[in-house]
Amino acid sequence: MKTVMRAAVLRKFNEPLQIEEKPVPVPGPGEVLVKVRASGLCVSDLHIQDGKIATVKLPYTPGHEMAGVIAAVGEGVSPDRVGEHISAAIDIICGECEFCRTGRTNLCRELVRIGFERDGSHEEYCVIPAKNAFPVNKDIPFEQITGIPDAVGCMYNGLKNQAKLRAGQTLLIMGVGGLGMNAIQLGKLMGATVFATSRKADKLETAREMGADEVIDTSREDLQKRVRELTGGRGVDVALDNIGLEWSINEGVSMVRPGGRVLVCGYISEEFRVNYQEVMKFEKEILGMRGMTRQDMAEVIELVNSKKIVPYVYKTVPFEEINGALGLLRGGGTKGRVVLQFPEE
């Protein structure tokens, strides 16, 4: 096996990543070595590059949407696991805090995240705890597997656990993109009627292909008016805000029915003002969401294995082109996930 690998290293904030040679890491007790085959790019990678995530320490290798094959195992891990195709749960958890003990592992007090506080998957080999490596069926393409822990997973947590979306309800997805395309599929699977918004015609076309019942082009249509029309003046049950700006959150609040829920997912504005009378008088809820639990991870893998959910991948590019791909993401010219691909050897 190789002893030297290529890795994309972030040495300075606000600068491109550098492709460097690093020794292939050795798995310690309870760990596995993953031969990375695909690694998804996320808006968080831009926030990391911009120095906006305080827990990131340089130099290091980002990448938290990992898909690969177990190449070696450390002490205490069954050698039978070598060869497994895996998706990596992003959160490394303590297993003992009040949140881990009660199943809300995404809120673990000792949380360390792969690709944030330690090296991630924008490199040829990555060591992770064996407990974070979840097997996935071998007929699922690696680029789709990258969608499991974040692009699909966090939408699953948000819609299921936080918004408590039910069959027969209406879901409005504001700003469909990398996450929203998967949220459409999940919303339909959960039995909801799904409306999707974007200012870009090509995104709306894909949103339809993903199963959206109605799409709203906000570059030329009045969103509030359309939502009133579509719901007979009632408002939607759940608004999922993937934009994350003060105006979008407020639009969400005004478009949900009394007692409705606004799920805040995007994060761009540091703070936002909201019409609290609207929230108070109509018992509306504004809900946060972060990542997914271990339970969600297992459920999402089942949905992907059974092909009930096909994680949406906009484009794949060779690993070496990471900086160009990040630039594409930054420019907003992507309809969904851009995924780095690595050769088999």
Ligand SMILES: [Zn+2]
């Ligand atoms: Zn992410």
Ligand SMILES: [Zn+2]
């Ligand atoms: Zn914990």
